[in-house]
Amino acid sequence: MGLPYTSISAVALGAGYILSTGRVPQLPQYGFLAAFAATWTALFLSWATYTVILYPKFLSSLRHLPEPSGNSWWAGQFPMIRRDPTGVPQLKWINSVRNDGVIRYLGLFNEERLFITSPKALAEVLTTKNYDFEKPHAFRFFLGRILGIGLFFAEGDEHKAQRRKLMPAFAFRHVKDLYPTFWAKSQELVQGMTDVIHSGKGDAVSDTPEDGTVVVEVGAWASRATLDIIGVAGLGHDFGAIQDPNTKLSRTYNTVFQPNRQTLVFGLINLVLPGWILEKVPLKRNGVLQHATGVIRDTCHELIQEKKLKLARKEQTDVDILSVALESGGFTDENLVDQMMTFLLAGHETTASSMTWAAYLLAKHPDIQARLRAEVRSCLPSVGDTTTTVSSLDIDRMPYLNAFCTEVFRYFPPAALLTRDAACDTTIQGHHVPKGTRIVLCPWAVNRSESIWGPDAGTFNPERWLDGSAPSAYGMMTFLHGPRACIGREFAKAEFACLMAAWAGRFSFELHNKEQMDESKVDIQGALITRPVKGMYIKMTVVEGW
Numbered sequence: 001m002g003l004p005y006t007s008i009s010a011v012a013l014g015a016g017y018i019l020s021t022g023r024v025p026q027l028p029q030y031g032f033l034a035a036f037a038a039t040w041t042a043l044f045l046s047w048a049t050y051t052v053i054l055y056p057k058f059l060s061s062l063r064h065l066p067e068p069s070g071n072s073w074w075a076g077q078f079p080m081i082r083r084d085p086t087g088v089p090q091l092k093w094i095n096s097v098r099n100d101g102v103i104r105y106l107g108l109f110n111e112e113r114l115f116i117t118s119p120k121a122l123a124e125v126l127t128t129k130n131y132d133f134e135k136p137h138a139f140r141f142f143l144g145r146i147l148g149i150g151l152f153f154a155e156g157d158e159h160k161a162q163r164r165k166l167m168p169a170f171a172f173r174h175v176k177d178l179y180p181t182f183w184a185k186s187q188e189l190v191q192g193m194t195d196v197i198h199s200g201k202g203d204a205v206s207d208t209p210e211d212g213t214v215v216v217e218v219g220a221w222a223s224r225a226t227l228d229i230i231g232v233a234g235l236g237h238d239f240g241a242i243q244d245p246n247t248k249l250s251r252t253y254n255t256v257f258q259p260n261r262q263t264l265v266f267g268l269i270n271l272v273l274p275g276w277i278l279e280k281v282p283l284k285r286n287g288v289l290q291h292a293t294g295v296i297r298d299t300c301h302e303l304i305q306e307k308k309l310k311l312a313r314k315e316q317t318d319v320d321i322l323s324v325a326l327e328s329g330g331f332t333d334e335n336l337v338d339q340m341m342t343f344l345l346a347g348h349e350t351t352a353s354s355m356t357w358a359a360y361l362l363a364k365h366p367d368i369q370a371r372l373r374a375e376v377r378s379c380l381p382s383v384g385d386t387t388t389t390v391s392s393l394d395i396d397r398m399p400y401l402n403a404f405c406t407e408v409f410r411y412f413p414p415a416a417l418l419t420r421d422a423a424c425d426t427t428i429q430g431h432h433v434p435k436g437t438r439i440v441l442c443p444w445a446v447n448r449s450e451s452i453w454g455p456d457a458g459t460f461n462p463e464r465w466l467d468g469s470a471p472s473a474y475g476m477m478t479f480l481h482g483p484r485a486c487i488g489r490e491f492a493k494a495e496f497a498c499l500m501a502a503w504a505g506r507f508s509f510e511l512h513n514k515e516q517m518d519e520s521k522v523d524i525q526g527a528l529i530t531r532p533v534k535g536m537y538i539k540m541t542v543v544e545g546w
């Protein structure tokens with residue numbers, strides 16, 4: 001519950017006036033400032049006691065729901081949430097707290113959160129009552145600056161209308177035409193990395209080029225490839241990030257997503273200060289965000305102008321997302337810029353995160369790596385053969401590749417935790433949920449819930465997708481479900497499958513830091529998109545013969 005600054009200040013002003021002018025003779029007289037400050041402090045303390053202690057512990061209608069033990073008296077489970085990677089506390093609770101689909105836990109200042117755990121409850125929140133829940137306003141401020149206020153942040157009827165206009169561009173019949181683009185970029189990526197390996201100059205100090213092995217930070221390559229793909233397939237423009245790691249746009253996203261103290265402190269302040277105040281605080285992070293927003297907006301503006309010129313000259317035949325949106329005629333220029341900013345970010349860091357985790361998992365499981373490579377080599381033309389391409393049918397015919405990709409999406413969902421606020425009084429699984437209650441959706445936990453996936457939920461096992469035993473759709477939360485599910489899901493799945501086929505077919509993967517065979521030794525950063533904090537360093541070798 002946000003501090004009601006305006007109401008407290010208004011009452012304190014009134015009290016200051018009354019007490020300083022002696023209007024009520026029965027009351028003692030004080031100076032205006034002293035009376036104002038004393039009333040303000042008293043009201044603030046009463047509000048804080050009510051909000052932090054009385055309401056969550058004794059009055060809330062949600063206090064009888066199951067919850068994890070070990071609360072701090074004023075910060076609930078916040079110490080654990082702050083210490084562990086995003087989603088890890090929720091994973092512990094989903095497997096240990098008995099519940100019927102909803103767990104209540106307390107955050108900083110004992111703010112209540114409802115963590116939704118079962119497929120039935122998730123179906124209710126995401127589909128049946130989707131529009132009863134909205135994205136939190138603080139989140140909109142925090143991310144809206146770099147993501148734009150497009151489809152991602154639209155709500156209610158506005159969301160429905162925007163989604164309807166954009167859907168054709170993301171339908172599978174359109175995505176299937178993009179496979180040649182995905183494959184061409186996968187080829188370019190693999191060629192770029194092959195050149196680096198042959199040159200013997202990797203990204204880590206202990207490279208051992210003499211045995212043909214070079215250590216590469218795969219996350220950076222993944223981001224460059226996915227930025228190029230969303231550039232070409234989304235905006236009809238090649239940013240050339242695979243060829244040049246220092247393009248303005250790549251550098252900009254790097255500075256925004258660099259996991260560091262600044263980002264963390266900014267995020268924490270955002271929990272207590274409203275966005276419009278935080279934006280004005282002279283923090284270094286504000287400057288970084290402002291600059292980044294400028295670069296991203298300008299890039300999108302330029303691309304839209306280019307496309308419009310082409311349209312006017314009747315040269316327009318492209319099938320990228322921007323062209324489809326422009327031709328629908330339903331967006332103003334400013335709105336289009338917001339949509340493009342959304343696709344640029346939502347469509348590149350997410351898939352890059354999946355690629356980074358996939359490289360880690362391949363390195364950790366040499367048997368899976370070998371099986372995948374064998375399938376790729378037997379089904380697809382060589383990645384070096386630029387005269388051939390790959391279609392959706394080629395990829396569909398590869399059960400192990402598809403099982404591997406789906407299992408990576410399950411095991412390491414890029415968006416580990418998402419939130420909603422109840423937009424009205426509503427219910428979940430029959431429990432009354434007051435307006436404003438914070439709802440937590442946690443793909444990281446649900447995707448590994450033992451009650452949904454069985455006792456091997458915590459094991460990476462592509463095999464589970466081959467025997468058709470996968471559980472209810474709502475047990476897999478990587479792209480969410482319902483009207484707000486990821487619109488780019490088919491795009492992402494296709495792009496990821498092409499990129500992984502090219503990687504696994506051409507290279508062998510081995511962990512640079514052997515300690516990381518133990519997953520708990522990989523530090524995970526997860527404010528928005530999960531990634532290894534210090535990058536993922538992999539020893540890569542070109543496997544000849546394909």
Ligand code: HEM
Binds near residue numbers: 163351
């Ligand atoms: C592995 C890749 C991806 C993952 C895991 C992913 C995941 C998600 C998730 C979880 C959401 C829901 C967020 C929320 O409602 O709080 C979402 C929404 C969205 N995603 Fe993705 N995404 C991926 C790739 C893409 C791509 C490639 C694009 C575009 C080309 C894209 C565009 C969007 C958009 C526009 C939304 C907002 C949809 C709406 O609110 O109607 N995503 N994504």
